Amino acid sequence: MSDRNEGVILVVEDDPAVRNLVTCALDVHGYRSREASTATAALADLTCARDVNLVILDLGLPDRDGTEVIGAVRGWSRVPIIVLSARQEDADKVTALDAGADDYLTKPFSVAELLARVRVALRRVAFDETEEEAGETYRNGDLAIDFDAKVVVRGDDEIHLTPIEYKLLVLLAHNTGKVLTHNYILKEVWGAALASDLPSLRVFMATLRKKIEPDPASPVYLQTHVGIGYRMLRVE
DSSP: OOOSSSSEEEEEOSOHHHHHHHHHHHHHTTOEEEEESSHHHHHHHHHHOSOEEEEEEOSBOSSSBHHHHHHHHTTTOOOOEEEEESOOOHHHHHHHHHHTOSEEEESSOOHHHHHHHHHHHHHHHHHHHHHHHHOSEEEETTEEEETTTTEEEETTEEEOOOHHHHHHHHHHHHTTTOEEEHHHHHHHHHSSOOGGGHHHHHHHHHHHHHHHOSSTTSOSSEEEETTTEEEEOOOO
């Protein structure tokens, strides 16, 4: 089977069995992959190579915690990072996502779900590159945002948003496919991550969903991750 994308997926995992499972699944489905079993090796690869367009990262590495790797990489790169970890607490997920991870999958995991997350992450890379070439209009399904005019349209209908709703929508649109934590959204939109602002965020997200979703009861754009945050989904 031919390569599904031109870049390489770097699999950072110290457990040989898990590492082999992930790389074999990627190879069978036409993705090129490379391996690293330590944080040091992963950072060396990412620093020196320019062909990595996705990282699958374990947090429990022998020489350095995976969240530190995420923080280091985010110092110079926006390459998507999918965390694959045995840590299942919401606090661990929030910490990794706040550090800059794009997605979080817990072990034991379904190979089919991992491949689905890989497709989402790589679509985001392709979309970001297309947006840079296309200019200042965001398109996702029937939803469009003209950033210059600050106009939001779904289909043929203009949607009137409050300033906060618009800022929330733009933030999520710029990070399509990526889970944004409550703290990250509050800092970006309100300028602070105060617990007292979380109910306001939930209210604004609810009103935004009513305005942009064809059916707010069955949302296709705005996905809620309970206890963690929100994600703008890519609509084909």
